[in-house]
Amino acid sequence: MVGIKRRQSETNEKRARMLISCPDQPGIVAAVSRFLHEHGANIVQSDQYTMDPEGGMFFIRIEFDLNELDRRLEPLELDFAEVVADKFQMQWSISRADYKKKLAIFVSKEDHCLLELLWQWQAGDLDADIAMVVSNHNDMRETVESFDIPYYHIPVTADTKQEAEAKQLELVDGKVDAIILARYMQIVSPKFIEHYPNRIINIHHSFLPAFVGGKPYAQAYSRGVKIIGATAHYVTEELDGGPIIEQDVQRVSHRDNTDDLKRIGRHIERIVLARAVSWHVEDRILVHQNKTVVFN
Amino acid sequence: MVGIKRRQSETNEKRARMLISCPDQPGIVAAVSRFLHEHGANIVQSDQYTMDPEGGMFFIRIEFDLNELDRRLEPLELDFAEVVADKFQMQWSISRADYKKKLAIFVSKEDHCLLELLWQWQAGDLDADIAMVVSNHNDMRETVESFDIPYYHIPVTADTKQEAEAKQLELVDGKVDAIILARYMQIVSPKFIEHYPNRIINIHHSFLPAFVGGKPYAQAYSRGVKIIGATAHYVTEELDGGPIIEQDVQRVSHRDNTDDLKRIGRHIERIVLARAVSWHVEDRILVHQNKTVVFN
């Protein structure tokens, strides 16, 4: 979109974020915080969750500041693996706060979720790079290109699905950290998902697990619910069954017909998806089995 | 409960409420309002909903004031049937605002929904008479009797269910306008329901249609939802499938285990049930097929 300069969100070149999951046992926090302190890092935020103090899983997210992060992060990571991570059987990662995750947005014909992401990105509220938009239709090309974002039109039919996914993979491979299905109305194959485990986010237009599958607003109208919702989740092999990241709802009444529900729902969808994407790119989400731990 | 005098909600001895459902056609509002005006009634509130102006259903709720209601309501009803209702194929009813509907509350062992209704009744916020409490357990006898409300203990087992329902029916028959299942953990038989069509209100401890059936909080925990809810609905033959009256929700997080969800849910349940019961006793609900029109 011309005429509006994109605001730069403030980044902190010495800030890093650490995510850890491991079986709980005494001394984890002490070991990690001591390690960071000894390496000159200052913890500025930490969130922790223990599923069950007796033998459950332990999750922690730490934001720390480290001078000369550029030079010192890699040795710190090597040390951490050796000194701490192995001992506690940790799954862990560290990312730099000033690294903007690269996103591909997949979209079909409904534009509201895409536009919300573009708008938040432009306003500096979404701390990521939108590397490309991929669509099975050509409708939104001009809009997307007016943001100086590449737009790829890859039609999908029942016959060409496999081929289309191959093209998509080629586009995103190595260039994209996460894929956002912003009302992309094609089912993504398990084979495709394998390339981006817990890194594909979908918005489903119902309050899952109510109204799985197609036409959820028509289902909601037919059931006469008094509240409708939307659900952002990681995509897994099970349709609409992956780990839920965020949900929100809005009150409706008998006066609202299916079209009204769609209109009201569009608003919920774009908010819920935008929140989920923000949390993902800010490394606020840990996945354990089929659930998320969200430190927001 | 001793020590607190029950507040009397203000009633209006000349106020009546009219509920009408009929196929839509031109002139209904004109006919009804003219009829009321000619009979000396003053409309103080009216709510109307037309499902579809082309051949849909028409619903209206009217509150009107009529001097000497005592004497004049019956002739007005007779006239209305003849002059207006037949012509438009109306399903209709008129009730006096100062008539307090008589309720039976059915409960098992969880007390929170019962206590909320008793508390609201005592505070004058629930404009009804609680004629009796019926339970398959004896646990809440003293509490209920301290409110000067009769308590009937009717145990239910797989073997005695039919017999128990016969006893329940005998208790309520002719004495009760509506039955509130305030966490009554027995399934009510279709035969029983027939006696109180759209007059039995149940609270289900999930955001229906998610988590139908047993242990919804355990189901919700297992699915990792970010919002939980409760649903008040009229009871029909289909388990947890009747017309939804009211729903509400509350945000939860990964930190909340099943017990937390139950605790948070208890609060939603009592609010949602209390709202649904209030709307029912204030004649604010019309049922059409499997949905409600709620004029609140």
Next chain:
Amino acid sequence: MVGIKRRQSETNEKRARMLISCPDQPGIVAAVSRFLHEHGANIVQSDQYTMDPEGGMFFIRIEFDLNELDRRLEPLELDFAEVVADKFQMQWSISRADYKKKLAIFVSKEDHCLLELLWQWQAGDLDADIAMVVSNHNDMRETVESFDIPYYHIPVTADTKQEAEAKQLELVDGKVDAIILARYMQIVSPKFIEHYPNRIINIHHSFLPAFVGGKPYAQAYSRGVKIIGATAHYVTEELDGGPIIEQDVQRVSHRDNTDDLKRIGRHIERIVLARAVSWHVEDRILVHQNKTVVFN
């Protein structure tokens, strides 16, 4: 914005909306509905509110369908004035549902409220015409012009304020039905307001009457509130004191600094303003003294 065709909201060429305020007395609904019926109009929706059955004000909003509305509306209006309105001392208006109210949007440098209105307009969710955007800055010219909407830059300084308002008035006079202050950071003079009584809508970035005046998010942060909000209201002489149309809120925490509150608040502001504008253009709002009756 190029590339997206604006969806046309469905309009109904025979639908009209009637708004009436008058002192309550028996027979109003009967008189109005009889009048409409006799003129061949079919009431498809009506909402009514009586402030106090004993001598209060009566408000009603009626949607009706009338064949050949084009030809028959004017005579109907003339008749209504004579036959009904005078007798009941009504303030009233009728508008055609397919007439799109013309809006001028005033904006300064914050773009989110403007963009939301443009987006909803483009999506067909805002049933109005955006006739022009007027700004005391030039920043958003290209964006606005990419929607094919005229953009007028009228700088305002302390010295030139009177002159600037004269220019604004000239622009809008006769061309605009309502003015939306979409984060327009200038105080509008009483003289200007006189030209658009109850037709200028402002969004204030706080939950009024908390935090009247400047820098409400800084005020909110300093007070340590746990919920922030936004308020859309008609503009009157009293700063931030006009009739409230809509408010909404969002939960915040100690973690949110003033910038976070602004970011969260931007989202509430655009939703609240968009709702208020929709209700205004759909003739859902009646103003009585310093309050609104909103039939939504």
Next chain:
Amino acid sequence: MVGIKRRQSETNEKRARMLISCPDQPGIVAAVSRFLHEHGANIVQSDQYTMDPEGGMFFIRIEFDLNELDRRLEPLELDFAEVVADKFQMQWSISRADYKKKLAIFVSKEDHCLLELLWQWQAGDLDADIAMVVSNHNDMRETVESFDIPYYHIPVTADTKQEAEAKQLELVDGKVDAIILARYMQIVSPKFIEHYPNRIINIHHSFLPAFVGGKPYAQAYSRGVKIIGATAHYVTEELDGGPIIEQDVQRVSHRDNTDDLKRIGRHIERIVLARAVSWHVEDRILVHQNKTVVFN
């Protein structure tokens, strides 16, 4: 209340909670967690907040398990003071999770907040002991005594206020950890407050800072707000000006008169107060200047 056995909330005899506020500097988390680990304590939950990494305040709440807590807590506290707290200029406290804080509830004539606290206490949801109820009226004596809780009637008039507060102080002194003003309609003097700094919780029946002072619902009605709220806060010398602990709101409309607002508000008040009290007794609140940090 007879007939309902009070459920015991599960307590953990080896669980303790630590609250720390201090100026931020590197190494705090490392020092604390190392200290706890070396003393055999296992951190099961920790929440941390740094106001500003450059020279702001640091707040942390830690839950830890320690075997033989009974015997080992006191030496641990002595050590902590010497080894850690002094070095970082900490304000800190440790409390045992199985110690139930003793509460005095002050109430006037409105019973809903008192009843909610009694109900949650009885249900095991409020992990505290209600040591006494103190009232300037005698109305709720029987209710309170039916819960086996002592009730003290201390009338207050303009003339006897000083004397009444002296009596109240005598009652609570040494026997009560916190005082809950559950719609206690007397202003508590600064002298009284001095005895319980940040340990007196009041519920104000508006969304502060809107509608400070008396009759907030009448004020809200008169202003025509679309949402009403309630605020729980610590009591300071400034009327309705102390640190806000929790707020919540509910949507209202033009149809709701002052009495409706009161009725709707009662519900918000009891929920908000109950949440604030729960967080206080679970040591989830840190106060800094005129704000709270709530780790919930």
